[in-house]
Amino acid sequence: MKKRLNPRHAMLGGAILVFIAAFILSILIAVTIGAVKVSLSDVYRIVLYQLTHIRIGEEKFLTSGTMYEIVWNLRMPRVLMGALIGVLLSTCGVVMQATVQNPLADPYILGISSGASLGATFSIMIGASAVFTGALATMGTAFWAFFGALGAMALVMLLAHMGGGRLTSAKLVLAGCVVGSLCGAFTNMMVYVGKDAENMKTVTYWLLGSMVSARWPRLLLPGIVTAVGLLFFLTQLRTLNTLLLGDEAAITLGVDLSKRRRIYMILTSLLSAIAVCTCGIVGFVGLMIPHIVRGFAGSDHRFLLPLAALSGGIFLVWADVVARILIPNTEIPLGVITSAIGAPIFVYMMVRRSYGFGGKD
Amino acid sequence: MELETKEVSVTLSRKEIVKQASLQVRDNAFVGLLGPNGSGKTTLLKSIYRVLKPSGGVIRIDGADIRTMSHRETAKRMGVVSQFNALSFDFTVEEMVLMGRAPHKRAFDRDTEEDYRIAEDALRRVDMLDFRDRSFQTLSGGEKQRIILARALAQQVEMLILDEPTNHLDIKYQIQIMDVVKSMGVGVLAALHDLNLTLMYCTYVYVLKDGRIIAHGPTEEVITEQLIRDVYEVDCAVARHPVSGKLSVTFFSTL
Numbered sequence: 001m002k003k004r005l006n007p008r009h010a011m012l013g014g015a016i017l018v019f020i021a022a023f024i025l026s027i028l029i030a031v032t033i034g035a036v037k038v039s040l041s042d043v044y045r046i047v048l049y050q051l052t053h054i055r056i057g058e059e060k061f062l063t064s065g066t067m068y069e070i071v072w073n074l075r076m077p078r079v080l081m082g083a084l085i086g087v088l089l090s091t092c093g094v095v096m097q098a099t100v101q102n103p104l105a106d107p108y109i110l111g112i113s114s115g116a117s118l119g120a121t122f123s124i125m126i127g128a129s130a131v132f133t134g135a136l137a138t139m140g141t142a143f144w145a146f147f148g149a150l151g152a153m154a155l156v157m158l159l160a161h162m163g164g165g166r167l168t169s170a171k172l173v174l175a176g177c178v179v180g181s182l183c184g185a186f187t188n189m190m191v192y193v194g195k196d197a198e199n200m201k202t203v204t205y206w207l208l209g210s211m212v213s214a215r216w217p218r219l220l221l222p223g224i225v226t227a228v229g230l231l232f233f234l235t236q237l238r239t240l241n242t243l244l245l246g247d248e249a250a251i252t253l254g255v256d257l258s259k260r261r262r263i264y265m266i267l268t269s270l271l272s273a274i275a276v277c278t279c280g281i282v283g284f285v286g287l288m289i290p291h292i293v294r295g296f297a298g299s300d301h302r303f304l305l306p307l308a309a310l311s312g313g314i315f316l317v318w319a320d321v322v323a324r325i326l327i328p329n330t331e332i333p334l335g336v337i338t339s340a341i342g343a344p345i346f347v348y349m350m351v352r353r354s355y356g357f358g359g360k361d
Numbered sequence: 362m363e364l365e366t367k368e369v370s371v372t373l374s375r376k377e378i379v380k381q382a383s384l385q386v387r388d389n390a391f392v393g394l395l396g397p398n399g400s401g402k403t404t405l406l407k408s409i410y411r412v413l414k415p416s417g418g419v420i421r422i423d424g425a426d427i428r429t430m431s432h433r434e435t436a437k438r439m440g441v442v443s444q445f446n447a448l449s450f451d452f453t454v455e456e457m458v459l460m461g462r463a464p465h466k467r468a469f470d471r472d473t474e475e476d477y478r479i480a481e482d483a484l485r486r487v488d489m490l491d492f493r494d495r496s497f498q499t500l501s502g503g504e505k506q507r508i509i510l511a512r513a514l515a516q517q518v519e520m521l522i523l524d525e526p527t528n529h530l531d532i533k534y535q536i537q538i539m540d541v542v543k544s545m546g547v548g549v550l551a552a553l554h555d556l557n558l559t560l561m562y563c564t565y566v567y568v569l570k571d572g573r574i575i576a577h578g579p580t581e582e583v584i585t586e587q588l589i590r591d592v593y594e595v596d597c598a599v600a601r602h603p604v605s606g607k608l609s610v611t612f613f614s615t616l
């Protein structure tokens with residue numbers, strides 16, 4: 001008897017290769033698109049020179065000037081940031097859904113988004129310097145968003161642990177809801193009593209996510225974090241599969257459930273907090289991409305995780321392109337685009353496919 | 362492998378469900394765990410397969426306290442088929458059975474030909490090989506139960522813990538599941554509610570009532586009209602069946 005060359009596995013393996021190609025291609029194409037017209041050859045000459053130092057044309061044009069600034073210092077980091085955050089959020093989404101065994105889970109489920117919103121709103125509407133002195137007073141919105149996200153996460157974990165017993169997914173989800181509405185209440189109050197219309201716009205903008213602020217130095221942290229996170233979870237594929245079978249089955253198949261769940265929770269929360277403080281709250285990606293990919297690739301994480309990570313990157317790169325160019329001279333918040341594109345795809349899946357979204361029929 | 366619980370107590374929401382239960386499953390013995398609903402069978406089993414922590418006592422595998430073992434270690438030696446609980450995400454039947462190999466795998470191990478052979482073999486033994494590319498969610502309750510048993514077979518354990526594994530099954534599959542389990546030749550601890558099935562397969566039984574083990578011994582000696590009346594509160598006749606020659610229980614209506 002031999003191992004069958006499972007045609008489905010072969011197909012999905014091929015799909016991973018195709019998606020890697022599409023991922024790279026998306027980045028290369030997205031760099032050429034933008035509000036300012038830059039010719040295709042100019043774009044690629046600049047990118048080629050910066051990456052490999054192969055010089056085609058004048059060196060001065062390739063290393064300075066408006067075109068160089070736009071292509072290499074604005075567009076490229078922005079496109080890469082989109083790709084990174086997309087990978088990060090969809091990876092977190094996949095892991096979260098397995099960890100809490102709940103198809104509604106997304107990277108923000110543990111109150112991450114509401115905590116980050118609270119922190120960011122506080123920083124924008126009230127300002128850290130109005131309350132704190134010293135180092136805290138000088139911290140920017142990103143810091144407060146990160147701080148808020150971690151605070152909310154800690155509170156959720158604490159609530160879920162209260163009353164003893166094992167860390168169950170139901171407790172985690174409920175605690176996430178509680179902390180979410182608590183943070184939401186404070187956020188709304190700050191927005192309500194705040195009088196500055198400009199600040200209000202900044203808050204809204206921030207809450208809906210954007211890649212505007214992407215620059216090379218700001219890529220470093222999300223870049224490292226995404227790489228490390230993805231590599232770690234790629235070693236956990238079998239355990240993730242086992243988690244989907246439910247608490248009891250996972251334990252009897254040798255998974256130390258409480259420990260794993262805690263590690264995955266803390267890690268995905270940290271990763272999502274990094275994403276949130278880098279570019280605000282980009283909704284829907286972490287929820288939708290895992291479901292769409294599961295729809296054609298199945299629940300096996302050996303295929304699901306890499307495919308979802310790549311799809312998330314591709315999706316966000318293109319969503320950001322749309323955000324940049326749909327309305328001339330105006331940036332549309334990324335969260336609006338992701339939801340506007342994502343919702344119809346989701347509905348299409350619900351209507352057309354037999355995919356059950358993890359429902360129990 | 363030898364399993365032993367020594368004065369194990371389990372407390373759930375401040376209520377002591379299992380009270381100082383001591384039992385023993387010797388190498389390759391087929392041991393039944395009897396008792397009415399709510400007597401603590403499932404709770405005791407769950408503490409053995411580590412889903413619940415006992416509030417007192419100790420559980421040993423070959424003399425070693427299971428608390429000193431990793432979950433992986435116990436999963437390599439002890440498999441579980443419980444009353445089926447629903448899944449939120451779907452897998453194919455083959456993927457499901459291959460997951461029985463999980464405790465034997467390290468982080469980057471791939472499924473080998475050996476794993477596929479073991480899974481195929483397990484599916485054949487529960488008569489489900491034709492279903493291997495089917496989606497697990499679309500199976501009937503009985504079919505699902507047989508796949509879970511196949512998964513436990515693929516786990517290649519030395520002992521099986523069964524929690525009413527034949528619930529909701531047609532009589533044909535009740536017998537098939539019990540036959541497959543028996544033919545494995547491993548130690549078995551099974552909570553059963555069907556006394557006749559117990560008489561057919563178990564060589565030794567423990568009887569739980571209100572969380573305490575109130576009787577144990579060779580099956581035919583323990584299952585008596587008196588005991589059934591005491592434990593299950595029904596009248597019955599226990600007699601040797603004229604055809605099979607085995608003891609069988611006939612219940613009487615209270616009307």
